[in-house]
Amino acid sequence: MKRLLARFERFIVLSLIGMMVLVVALATLELGWIIIKDIITPPIIMLEIHELLEIFGFFLLILIGVELLETIKAYLNTNVIHVEVVLEVALIAIARKVIILDLKEYSELTLVGIAALIASLAVAYSLLKSRQRKSGGEYRDNGEHGP
Secondary structure (H helix, E strand, C coil): CHHHHHHHHHHHHHHHHHHHHHHHHHHHHHHHHHHHHHHHCCCCCCCCHHHHHHHHHHHHHHHHHHHHHHHHHHHHHHCCCCHHHHHHHHHHHHHHHHHCCCHHHCCHHHHHHHHHHHHHHHHHHHHHHHHHHHHCCCCCCCCCCCC
16 A cells, blocks of 8 residues: 555656646746847837836746756655755745835735744744854755654
């Protein structure tokens, strides 16, 4: 039964990798189309602020997809979810949100919440990197807790 479940899990992970590759490739093509479309529409070559924000947001969205693909690949190889990659994806996602954020749409409390989220992710990432430097390698959460 364990072997059957392991094969099923591997099939699912490989399916996710295939679908993620397809999604990232299509998103990259769409980003290229958006850039070309924005460049050839008047005023030619000049991009407006909303067009730049759309391009930057799309660019970061593709980076999130690439990082998620890396997470899935790492899981396939080691059967361990790498905390560092998950934090990187979260940081890119929140950076994307901040870049395309319309300040008029959100309350002050929501903005404070976003700032707290950024700070907590940055602290977690810094602590993880610090722990990696001290241990001389990659941190893996293997379920064991403590120093």
